[in-house]
Amino acid sequence: MSATDAAVQEVGLRPTTQRIVNDFAIQVATVNGSGSQTANLVLLRSIFQMGVPVSGKNMFPSNIAGLPTWYTIRASAKGYIGRKKEVDFLVAMNPETAREDVLTLPPGAAVVYDEPLKLNELRKDLVFYPVPFDKLMQPITSDAKLRRLVRNMVYDGVLSRLLSVDMGQMEKALKKQLGKKLKAIEMNMSALKAGYDYAEANFTKQDPFVVEPMNKTQGMILIEGNAAAAIGCMMAGVTVVAWYPITPSSSLPEALIDYLKKYRRDPESGKTTYAVVQAEDELAALGMVIGAGWAGARAMTSTAGPGVSLMAEFAGLGYYAEVPAVIFDIQRAGPSTGLPTRTGQQDILSTAVLSHGDTNHPLLLPSSVTECYTMAMEAFDLAEQLQQPIFVMSDLDLGMNTWMAHPFEYPTTPFKRGKRLDAETLKKLGQFGRYRDVDGDGIPYRSVPGDGMPSYFARGSGHNEQALYSERADDYTKNLDRLSRKFQTAKKMMPKPDVDMAAEGGIGLIAYGTTHWAIVESRDQLKAERGLQTSYLRLKAYPFGEEINDFIDRHDRVYVVEQNRDAQMLSLLRIDLTPARVLKLRSIRHYAGLPIDGRSVTTELLSQEGEPDLGPKVSSFGTVGAD
Amino acid sequence: MATPTQPTPAPGKKINRIGLEPIAYRGSKTTLCAGCGHNAITERIIDSFWELGISPDQVLKLSGIGCSSKSPAYFLNQSHGFNSVHGRMPSVATGAVVANRKMIAIGVSGDGDTGAIGIGQFVHLMRRNLPMVYIIEDNGCYGLTKGQFSPTADLGSKLKTGVINDLPPIDTCALAIELGASFVARSFSGDPKQLKAILKAALSHRGTAMIDVLSPCVTFNDHEGSTKSYSYAKDHEEPLSDVSFVPFFEDITIDYDPGTSTTVSLHDGSKIVLTKMTEDYNPTDRLLSLRMLRETAMRNEFATGILYVEPDKPDFIDLLGLVDEPLAHLDESRTRPGKAALDEIMESFR
Incomplete structure (x- = not known):
């Protein structure tokens, strides 16, 4: 964050000259069951429709109604769709959490809040926009229940004005979200406009965050x-x-x-x-x-x-x-x-x-x-x-x-049904043995009821090649060895990892699943802020293929980054790899219940490299552990 | 079951209506104790399938774990067998029958497999009315682990070690009726005539046919003081009615005295004829069935026969509204929607 100078206590004091375009996170703090999801998705979709890369993350309680919920929308011109830890723009709708939500914001952040909460008294280094939500809702409907559900659209209207999110896109997104519910659309539109009009009449832009149209989401889906x-x-x-x-x-x-x-x-x-x-x-x-x-x-x-x-x-x-x-x-x-x-x-x-x-x-x-x-x-x-x-x-x-x-592509390959016994195969094999390894790959042929092929007796108890009950040591061991052979075959059939060998001889990163998005961002940070190139292998499957050995061999040290306490993937690697390769492995772990973010990876990696992270300093939601 | 044309029997050979000899219905040699009631049940299963002329390759035979659950290996060698995990056969059967509705499924369980570890799955199988025959080979004890009490052991019955059972038994039949099972029967492994008639009726029923078969454990529970012993069961069995099963493809030749028998038609046109013995018993009256079970239990007796039947209750396959062909045999052209479908879905996310 570079907006640290935007320390404004009251609205209308000091207009900012700084602009941060399409690179910030909005967090909406509400109570679950309050109908905020529609407003949040409309906001997300509006920014997306303006061509700006977005991601939306819901942090919600295990409860139906009445507990705090936070929804974070990240806009990123560079296309980062992993979690961004620091919040730039807070919409504080939940009296229960508002105080802590405000106190944990980085300096320079902006806060839209329900006026009676008087959050502006808490800090002097933030921008505050008080909105009288209840007052604005009064003319829209007299139904108290509807008023509670629709009032969230008011903050969308306020944000539309403050962040320059196109109102036409808001309307389009709202219609997409509500489908054919005309009455609901009408009422939500009124709330949206009320928010926009209030912001236009009462607020001078004090924060640096704006959305500007781009063309980075064309043809894409959410x-x-x-x-x-x-x-x-x-x-x-x-x-x-x-x-x-x-x-x-x-x-x-x-x-x-x-x-x-x-x-x-x-x-x-x-x-x-x-x-x-x-x-x-x-x-x-x-x-x-x-x-x-x-x-x-x-x-x-x-x-x-x-x-x-x-x-x-x-x-x-x-x-x-x-x-x-x-x-x-x-x-x-x-x-x-x-x-x-x-x-x-x-x-x-x-x-x-x-x-x-x-x-x-x-x-x-x-x-x-x-x-x-x-x-x-x-x-x-x-x-x-x-x-x-x-x-x-x-x-x-x-x-x-x-x-x-991008829209998903229609599959071009037919179903692979594996080794199913048919008349021709049966003739070739002579005799059907359900658990007989005829091809040396550990995978036997199978029949299914009603296919006209010989039946067999499936069981969880010990069995021989003919699927007959057996407690014989040789049958048992042979079968277990064949299953092991099948697992070796699996290694060749599982999807291969994605490998980017940008820093041969230096630092390699291994990650998988959603950790990927933090790695993408962290690698850019390391390169841009520290000039540190890294290689990256993204695992797509277990058991691991040969590629992982090659990757480790080509690097001096390899960080395995994952979202658990016990370095679980690293443990699986330890089982498979030679001791020499295991020695090269290091661990970065994130386990806060929240998605891992790029900055946490960068900070931890630099720390293990013996260097402080001089990049943007942030307060931490998460917990990062090291070996 | 369709009515096949009667094949011409080869001279001197005993064959059924699809031309198979009884040996085609046999399984591997039993490994259970000599005299085990389960072996007698196995024999009746073989008889019933042979007499009905069901093709063995059209049969799924499933079980959980325990002495009872070993028995599917001892009948119908050509059928598709699955000896699964303890107490969970109902779920495996559910998946298999849903995947291939053309198959005839028979599951063999025990009193521990059903009443203890598997009571949850048993309950939901009865609720779903999955088309299958579900047999409990009920000896009131865990045989394979050497004789511990099962949940159907009688209150006050004694282990060989002298331990007394101080918990009341579960009446699986009453439970099944309560849960909505559409065919509930009880029999005794030592009553071949009744057991066979019940099995054949069960195989013609569409829906779950639950049969609790008292089957004395000769090793651990056939002693004085056990109500699941041969002598006790013989002495305290109270047949509700004399069960006859008339397959749809046979002419009804049995002559019944009007006013003394009840006939229930099953879905395929076959009939169960119950000759009244001790009381006016109507197996389609659920409340009456439950009352009768309670009353006989209070007298320390077992009511045997078809205790309850609801022939027209929709089965699970009906409720799912599946296509006629087995789901497992549908090819890609039936199960992968075209590109237009994917395009339409993608459009909804733009």
């Missing part, structure tokens, strides 16, 4: 990761969905249900080409998916950490009986119930080895809404090709927040 994943699942031809409600996963199956209803009915009979079952718990949800996968259906479930824990036994059955299944884990902050509405990457280690005995599961690691879509399709292919459960490790930040993306 979407949440869970909706993107749902679209991917439908396009992957999912036929059986079993799920149990849990935050932050529920919006994935709910979006999927909406799409399936619309696009997956038989045109002639009106009957469905899918089944969705809301199960009694997550155990049953995965049990149904395993049953359906065994019967040959493309089946999936979606859950979060506590659900994954419950699924452990079935995950092991899927692994050992070799049944395809797709499981989305929209990770939230743990342990235990933890923070159900906050984000993290804390299920990586436990999911990779979920269940007792010797068990491993492939993981897909989407970092963008686009990958939520594409990896959903890859997951169904891999599940059938590898004949085992595949976990897609999304998180709350990705799943429930709004992200920009």
Whole structure:
């Protein structure tokens, strides 16, 4: 922040000459259940429609109404869509949090607030814009309930004026948000105008923040990761969905249900080409998916950490009986119930080895809404090709927040159904052995009920190549070794990492999932502020491929950056890598329940390099740990 | 079930209506104890499938964990088997049947597998009325772990070690009726005639057919003081009615005295004929069924027979509104929407 000189106590004292264009974060502090989401999305969408890259992050409580909620909208001309820790423009609507919200702002920030809160008395280094919300709402409606819901649009009007967000775009966004509810649109428009008119008549611009039209969002979409994943699942031809409600996963199956209803009915009979079952718990949800996968259906479930824990036994059955299944884990902050509405990457280690005995599961690691879509399709292919459960490790930040993306491309490759027995193969093989490794890749052939091929007896107990019950040591060991061989095959089939080898011999970074967006920004900061080039490898999957060895070999030291306390991905790397390579690894971790931001990475990396971060200093929401 | 044309039997060979010999319905050799009630149930399952002429490759046989759950390996070798995890067979069956509605599913569970670890999934299976036959091989104890009490063990019954059960048993039949199950029966492994008739009726029922079969554990629970022993069950069984099952493809030849029998038509046209024995029993009256179960239990007796049936209740597949073909067999052209659909969705996010 360079607006530190904008220390203004009262409105209208000192007009600023500084301008910060399309590079700031607005935070709206409200109470959940107050209807602020419409106003926030209209504001986000208006800036987006003006061609300015945006991202929206909701920090909400695990509660239906009455607790504090913060929504952050970031505008970034450079296109950074990760979290920005420092708030530049606060809209303080919640009396409960207003005081702390104001006290934690960096100097020079601006505050729009409900006039009776008298926040201007708290600090002298901020710009304050008091708005009499209740007074402005009086002429709009006499209905107290509607007034409470619509009053949030007043701050959109005020911001439109103060930040130069085009009112025409606001109206367009509002109509998009409310659809055909004409009366609601009319009332919201009145509130919007009331805010705009009040700001125009009473405020002189005191802060430096403005939105100016750009052309960086043309043709793009705004979407949440869970909706993107749902679209991917439908396009992957999912036929059986079993799920149990849990935050932050529920919006994935709910979006999927909406799409399936619309696009997956038989045109002639009106009957469905899918089944969705809301199960009694997550155990049953995965049990149904395993049953359906065994019967040959493309089946999936979606859950979060506590659900994954419950699924452990079935995950092991899927692994050992070799049944395809797709499981989305929209990770939230743990342990235990933890923070159900906050984000993290804390299920990586436990999911990779979920269940007792010797068990491993492939993981897909989407970092963008686009990958939520594409990896959903890859997951169904891999599940059938590898004949085992595949976990897609999304998180709350990705799943429930709004992200920009290019429209998703229609898939060009047909479904990969894996090794399914047919008459020709059976003739070639001579005899069907469900768990016989005929190709040396650890992947056997399978039949499904009703396909006319020989049946077999699937079981979670010890079995031989013929799928018969066996407690023989040689059968058991042979089978476990084959499963291990299959995991080696998986390494070659999982998506390859993205590698940018910009600093060979120097510093490398390894990250995955939503941590990616902080890395993008941190690398730019390191380069611009310190002249420090870094290389970057973004993991897209576990088990790791050969590329990771090459990457580590080509760098002096490699930072593994992730959003958990225990360096979980680093731990998985330690299991796989040679001791010499492990010695090169360092760890940067972020675990505050809030998305990791670029500045936190920069600061921590420099600290471990033995240098202070001389870049913008900010107050910290987050907690950064080091080894 | 369709009515096939009767194949001409080869001389001297015993074949069913689809031309298969009984051996085609057998499984691997049992590994359960000699004299185990479960083996008798296995035999009746084999008889029932053979007599009805159900093609073994059209059958899904599923189980959880325990002695009972081993038994699917001992019948219908050509069927598709899944020995899953303890107490969770209902969910696996739900997924499999939803994925392939053409298959006939039979699940074998035990009293621990159903009444203890699996009670949650059992409850929801009954609620959903998934089309399948669900058998509880009920011996009141955990056999495979050497005889601990199960939730159907009688109050006051004694372990070999002298430990007394001081908790009341769960009546799985009453529970199933309460939960909305559409076919609830109880039988005894040592009553082949009744058990077979019930199994055949269950296989013709559309919806969940739950059968609690008292099946004495010869090793851990066939002693004085156990109400699940052979002698106790034989002495205290109270058949509600004499059950006959008349498949849809057979002529009704049995002659019943008017006023002494009740006939219930199943969805495929086959009939269950219940000959009244001790009382005026109507298996379609839920309240009556529950009252009768309570009363017989209070007399320390087991009511056997078809206790409750609701033939026209929509099953889970009906409720889901699925296409006629198995979901598992739909190809990409049916399950991946065209580009226009994706374009339309993308437009909604602009």
